[in-house]
Amino acid sequence: MKTSDFYYELPQELIAQTPAPVRSASRLLVYDRAQKALRDGVFTDILQYLRPGDALVRNVTRVLPARLHGFRADTGGAMEFLLLKRLSAHRWECLVKPGRRARQGLTFHISGELTATIGEPTDAGGRIVQFDYDGIFEEILDRVGEMPLPPYITERLLDKERYQTVYARENGSAAAPTAGLHFTDALLEQIQAKGVQVIDILLHVGLGTFRPVCAERVEEHRMHAEYYEMTEQAASAINAARQAGGRIFAVGTTSCRTLESVADATGTVRAQSGWTDIFITPGYRFRAVDCLITNFHLPESTLLMLVSALCSREEILDIYQHAVAERYRFFSFGDAMLLL
Secondary structure, eight states: OBGGGGOOOOOGGGBOOSOOSSGGGSEEEEEETTTTEEEEEEGGGHHHHOOTTOEEEEEOEEEOOOEEEEEOTTTOOEEEEEEEEEOSSSEEEEEEESGGGOOTTOEEEEETTEEEEEEEEOTTSOEEEEEEESSOHHHHHHHHOBOOOOTTOOSOOSOGGGGSOTTOOEEEESSOOGGGGGOOHHHHHHHHHTTOEEEEEEEOOOGGGTOOOOSSBGGGOOOOOEEEEEOHHHHHHHHHHHHTTOOEEEEHHHHHHHHHHHBOTTSOBOOEEEEEOOOOOTTOOOSSOSEEEEEOOOTTOHHHHHHHHHSOHHHHHHHHHHHHHTTOOBSTTSOEEEEO
């Protein structure tokens, strides 16, 4: 497959720059794969598509305020750091910008309590960075870090919590699992009251979110590994729901990738933790996921390829064409799609 096969035209004005005033007031585009039918609605309509006995699987990762700005004391030269993966108490794998100025050994002052020294390059194009500080790193990050919003969002985010899901719990992501941004506590309570199990898993969103597919052919792209956890409790609940005839709804591509990484050929998921670089493209046979709640994705992205695998590339591009015509909001702060 060619990467260009996953291109579509998107007017710039449809890229959502700010979140909806009320999370669950976002629009919802539903595609029934069996009937090949599209339905327009609002996100709270999801209640009518969930049935008692179904399982809603969500990713409880929490986004770090992982974007840091530093300067050199001698020249004043600026450097931006994006934290990706913690290697030890003081060492992180980072993306740095501008990369051509990130010479090994240079030290940048981020604040009065934090400095960063450039280390060796990584295979993925980043740098190992040594951070020096006193105290608790996460508390310093809360004071000096910024939310790592994608480059297509140019508006300033006034409330950091709007780039977190309401159920975010475990610090570690470089970006939000954005499908979950549409849920409110009240909506989740309604879902559970309907007899749907809400099950927590974990995947820390990393470098893969920021890497475009540069290869001409899809098969040549390599995903960056991301850390995940599936507990015994979560695995047992998912397997019990499936055995009882319930459907597994993945909230977002991160939950989907985690479920597919731990499922065997029968769809049974295993309790385990580790690193996954699973790359789901058309032709893939889903084992654990029956339905997917997701946002709209960038052209030629790995996420667009994943959703194309759940139905087909042609169907997904037709769905996106409908979304453009109906003026849906795209990407991180945009509207949602449900693939049934």
